[in-house]
Amino acid sequence: MRDQLKTNNKILAGLIAIFICFHDLAKAEEIVFIVNAENPIKEMRNQDVVDIFLKKKREWADASGIHFIDRKDGSVERHIFLTQYIGRSDRDIELYWIGQKLYSGNAAPMQVLTDQNAEKMVSTFKGGMSYVLSTYVLGKGVKKIMIQGNTSP
Amino acid sequence: MRLGWGAVLLIMILFFPEAKADRLSLLENKFLELESAQKDLALKQQEVVVLPSDQSGPIHSFFKDELFIGGFFETGYEMIVGPNTPFQAAEVESLLGLNISATFSDQLRLSSQFLTGLNIHIAHEHYDPLTSNIGFSNQRIMSGYVYGALIPQGYLEYRMSDHFLIQGGMGYVPFGYSYQQREPVLFERRGGPQMIRTNPLVNPLWAGVNFQGIYALEITGGNWGYNLYSFSPVEDPQYPGVGGRIWWARKNEDFKFGMSTQVGKLGVVTSEALGADLQMKMKPFMVTSEFVHTFVHSDDDPWSIYIEPSMMIVREIVLLYVFADYADSPLNQAVFGNKSGTTNPYKKWEYGVGVNWLPTSYVRLRLGLTYNDYVGGSMQASGQDRNYVSADVSAGVTF
Numbered sequence: 001m002r003d004q005l006k007t008n009n010k011i012l013a014g015l016i017a018i019f020i021c022f023h024d025l026a027k028a029e030e031i032v033f034i035v036n037a038e039n040p041i042k043e044m045r046n047q048d049v050v051d052i053f054l055k056k057k058r059e060w061a062d063a064s065g066i067h068f069i070d071r072k073d074g075s076v077e078r079h080i081f082l083t084q085y086i087g088r089s090d091r092d093i094e095l096y097w098i099g100q101k102l103y104s105g106n107a108a109p110m111q112v113l114t115d116q117n118a119e120k121m122v123s124t125f126k127g128g129m130s131y132v133l134s135t136y137v138l139g140k141g142v143k144k145i146m147i148q149g150n151t152s153p
Numbered sequence: 154m155r156l157g158w159g160a161v162l163l164i165m166i167l168f169f170p171e172a173k174a175d176r177l178s179l180l181e182n183k184f185l186e187l188e189s190a191q192k193d194l195a196l197k198q199q200e201v202v203v204l205p206s207d208q209s210g211p212i213h214s215f216f217k218d219e220l221f222i223g224g225f226f227e228t229g230y231e232m233i234v235g236p237n238t239p240f241q242a243a244e245v246e247s248l249l250g251l252n253i254s255a256t257f258s259d260q261l262r263l264s265s266q267f268l269t270g271l272n273i274h275i276a277h278e279h280y281d282p283l284t285s286n287i288g289f290s291n292q293r294i295m296s297g298y299v300y301g302a303l304i305p306q307g308y309l310e311y312r313m314s315d316h317f318l319i320q321g322g323m324g325y326v327p328f329g330y331s332y333q334q335r336e337p338v339l340f341e342r343r344g345g346p347q348m349i350r351t352n353p354l355v356n357p358l359w360a361g362v363n364f365q366g367i368y369a370l371e372i373t374g375g376n377w378g379y380n381l382y383s384f385s386p387v388e389d390p391q392y393p394g395v396g397g398r399i400w401w402a403r404k405n406e407d408f409k410f411g412m413s414t415q416v417g418k419l420g421v422v423t424s425e426a427l428g429a430d431l432q433m434k435m436k437p438f439m440v441t442s443e444f445v446h447t448f449v450h451s452d453d454d455p456w457s458i459y460i461e462p463s464m465m466i467v468r469e470i471v472l473l474y475v476f477a478d479y480a481d482s483p484l485n486q487a488v489f490g491n492k493s494g495t496t497n498p499y500k501k502w503e504y505g506v507g508v509n510w511l512p513t514s515y516v517r518l519r520l521g522l523t524y525n526d527y528v529g530g531s532m533q534a535s536g537q538d539r540n541y542v543s544a545d546v547s548a549g550v551t552f
Contacts, residue, residue, distance in 0.1 A: 047369060047374050047375075047404055048369070050404060050405070051367075051369060051376065056315070056367050056376055057315050057367075057369070058259070058312070058315055059259070059314065059315060063314065064259075065259030086405075087404070087405045088405055088406075089469065091469045091511075091514050094514035094515070095339065095514055096406075098336055098338060098339060098514065098515070098551050099334065099336055099339055101223050101252050101336065101551070102252065102266065102306070102325070102333075102334070102335055102336050103333065103334075104264075105221070105252075105254040105262060105264030105310070107221045107254070
């Protein structure tokens with residue numbers, strides 16, 4: 001009986017360890033939004049993120065232009081961005097930009113491969129905005145902003 | 154670089170054992186500095202390639218503006234047959250579109266589209282055998298080549314804010330969904346609904362100025378927007394017309410609704426067109442529906458309505474659609490552009506089913522079957538049955 005309890009406890013401990021590991025991994029896969037360090041904005045709504053990405057909103061409060069830097073197709077960061085903040089699939093977004101080619105003449109935002117390049121671009125453009133993994137250590141040229149109203153898991 | 158400095162350090166250690174630790178530390182720091190500089194250089198190199206044009210690639214503008222170039226190609230093969238229509242089959246469409254956009258600043262941009270194509274059109278599509286009396290074909294028939302090139306869209310845009318921008322030039326009219334969606338790759342059936350093929354319903358191009366804006370909806374989320382534009386009526390371009398549109402879309406654009414209107418000269422009368430459009434997406438389902446009614450102040454106004462439900466039967470790759478599409482065109486001319494007053498009125502339902510295969514988002518391969526059902530007084534003309542069936546295989550590619 002005691003041996004059985006010990007075995008059960010070991011299994012339980014193992015399951016808890018696995019849960020903690022995966023929970024930490026899941027936590028690691030989050031993104032944060034960054035803007036140029038000179039940008040006075042501190043937070044924005046999820047709807048604003050959608051509008052900026054789709055180029056429906058193209059200027060900051062001071063009327064200066066927004067330069068959104070996207071991430072490469074198929075990257076972890078972009079997958080999180082599309083599923084949790086935009087709520088549309090990669091294909092949906094491609095079809096959207098195909099339509100925009102004629103509707104508005106707008107082109108899809110530039111894409112970069114790494115967190116480092118996203119940071120570099122945002123620090124270069126005063127109106128820059130992008131997203132990086134939450135585990136990425138940010139430099140002085142950019143700052144993190146909070147997103148309100150994101151109800152996705 | 155790393156190996157080079159490593160070799161230098163190794164040589165120093167081997168041949169100069171008396172080298173002091175602080176000197177080694179100095180060299181190590183130098184090595185780290187150089188490595189850091191190398192990384193910065195790589196990033197700057199990427200900026201040089203990417204930043205000036207906002208896109209990497211071999212095509213650049215002559216000047217310092219951002220240039221975007223893209224387009225589409227569509228080709229279609231069609232077969233038609235009916236009780237009084239002999240079987241015919243032909244490659245009926247080869248159309249190439251080129252879109253060029255140049256952005257001069259955050260506010261100023263040029264956008265244009267150039268179309269060129271070679272078509273075999275169905276002459277006398279809604280045929281009335283009596284028209285042979287005035288020299289037209291007395292049968293629905295696939296006729297010879299029609300080819301041409303035109304610029305349906307070319308405007309300069311000045312954006313004062315997200316809420317207000319001005320476009321000057323001409324472009325596809327913002328009326329409903331299909332009138333302004335002229336990217337063939339996005340149409341589930343080649344050619345789109347009857348309303349954009351029915352003349353006269355809505356003037357297809359705005360010309361002059363087009364004001365538009367977008368507003369965010371703070372409470373419910375999503376956006377609403379407006380258009381206000383001028384146009385030159387096809388029939389009487391000497392009298393400018395005006396049009397407007399107001400639309401609303403949910404945050405993810407899974408629900409869009411709009412209302413549009415146009416007022417302009419149509420022959421001797423001033424006509425008013427009124428339209429409504431709706432698009433809903435609930436994956437894997439989608440429904441698009443539009444309605445337009447043109448008031449010409451007679452007992453018989455032209456109008457059209459369609460509904461097109463579709464479903465992705467293989468996730469985002471294979472789409473199955475059905476449609477029901479009605480058009481009442483009492484002022485249809487026997488030959489487009491004919492001003493002799495010879496009309497060939499008809500009332501027609503189009504029912505159909507089709508499949509789209511999207512191997513990528515940029516390619517749409519279609520197979521469609523349409524039953525063209527003339528109703529009311531237009532079922533027969535001079536004792537001949539006007540109905541016919543058409544099958545269509547087409548491909549649309551965007552780039």
